[in-house]
Amino acid sequence: MTALPALPLGPEDWAAIRLTLRLATTTTLLLLLLCTPLAWWLAHTRSRWRTPVGAVVALPLVLPPTVIGFYLLVAMGPDGPLGQLTDALGLRRLPFTFPGLVVGSLVYSLPFAVQPLQRAFEALGRRPMEVAATLGAAPLDRFLTVALPLAWPGFITAAVLSFANTVGEFGVVLMLGGNIPGVTRVVSVQIYDHVEAMEYAHAHWLAGGMVVFSFVVLVLLQWLQPARRP
Numbered sequence: 679m680t681a682l683p684a685l686p687l688g689p690e691d692w693a694a695i696r697l698t699l700r701l702a703t704t705t706t707l708l709l710l711l712l713c714t715p716l717a718w719w720l721a722h723t724r725s726r727w728r729t730p731v732g733a734v735v736a737l738p739l740v741l742p743p744t745v746i747g748f749y750l751l752v753a754m755g756p757d758g759p760l761g762q763l764t765d766a767l768g769l770r771r772l773p774f775t776f777p778g779l780v781v782g783s784l785v786y787s788l789p790f791a792v793q794p795l796q797r798a799f800e801a802l803g804r805r806p807m808e809v810a811a812t813l814g815a816a817p818l819d820r821f822l823t824v825a826l827p828l829a830w831p832g833f834i835t836a837a838v839l840s841f842a843n844t845v846g847e848f849g850v851v852l853m854l855g856g857n858i859p860g861v862t863r864v865v866s867v868q869i870y871d872h873v874e875a876m877e878y879a880h881a882h883w884l885a886g887g888m889v890v891f892s893f894v895v896l897v898l899l900q901w902l903q904p905a906r907r908p
Contacts, residue, residue, distance in 0.1 A: 686883040693860050694868035694884075701776070701851075701864060702844040705783040709791035709840045710833065712784070717795035718821070735792045738785060747853025750782050754854070774856050779864075782854040783844045790839040798832020799825065835899065842895040846888065 687695075720732055738746060754760045754772040760781075764771050772778035806824050826833075848866040855862025857871065865884055872881035 686880065688880070690859055690863070691868060691880065691884060694863050694865045697776075697860065697862075698845055698864040698866075701779055701783060702841045704780055705787060705844045706791075706837050706840045708780070708784060709787060710837060713788070713791040713795055713836070717792050718799050718825070720792070720796045721799035736789050738787070739789050743786060743847070743849025744853055746786055747782060747850040750785060750850070751853055754778060754781070773854055774858060774862060776855075776861060779851055779855045779862055782850045783847060786847060786850045787840045787843045790843045791836045794832045794835040794839060795829070798829040798835075801832075802828055838895060838898055842892065845891065 716735070720728060720735075751773055752758050754764075756762075756765070756771070761771055772781060802825060806828060846866065847864065848870070851862065851864050852867055852870075855864075855867075857863050857867055863871075865888065869881050869884045869888075872878070872884070
């Protein structure tokens with residue numbers, strides 16, 4: 679049996695934890711901001727584009743993370759559209775940087791934000807918005823004062839799932855960010871490094887923390903389940 683070290687987490691472990699939490703927080707906030715109008719559109723549109731757009735949103739659920747990471751790496755490279763855009767703007771290219779990890783995390787965690795929000799908006803129905811309209815509320819006022827407060831369980835679920843999914847990323851962040859300490863080395867990559875170096879005791883502490891974190895997330899989602907029922 680592998681003995682646990684007296685000092686379970688070293689400076690590089692704590693740096694990976696801080697970077698992971700920073701990445702997950704940034705990604706979650708951006709996803710909630712960007713995905714709210716998209717989820718609202720998917721919940722209410724009758725456009726023929728609804729199905730293909732919904733399929734694109736759901737692609738990260740079925741594609742291997744390495745495939746997503748590879749195509750994002752190509753898109754951000756010198757010959758890709760994002761790479762050419764950053765070059766034209768005089769900006770640093772995104773691969774192997776923290777902003778690059780954020781872009782990859784936004785794509786990878788997209789369905790975990792959009793789908794709960796879409797279900798929450800669909801569950802509202804049209805009547806609350808129609809009632810607010812009859813009282814003279816403008817469309818934006820109806821959305822901000824009626825739809826958003828009533829859909830709060832969906833926002834909490836989207837935030838929890840997006841945060842947890844980003845924390846657990848491996849393939850996408852490794853493809854886009856490599857393994858740069860303090861810059862792109864997140865917890866999942868740090869665990870991989872410990873295992874490669876046969877430092878199983880250190881890997882136990884980080885992996886065990888991920889197990890506990892995942893368990894807490896699932897309990898929280900189960901606790902929120904009754905609130906989502908009509």
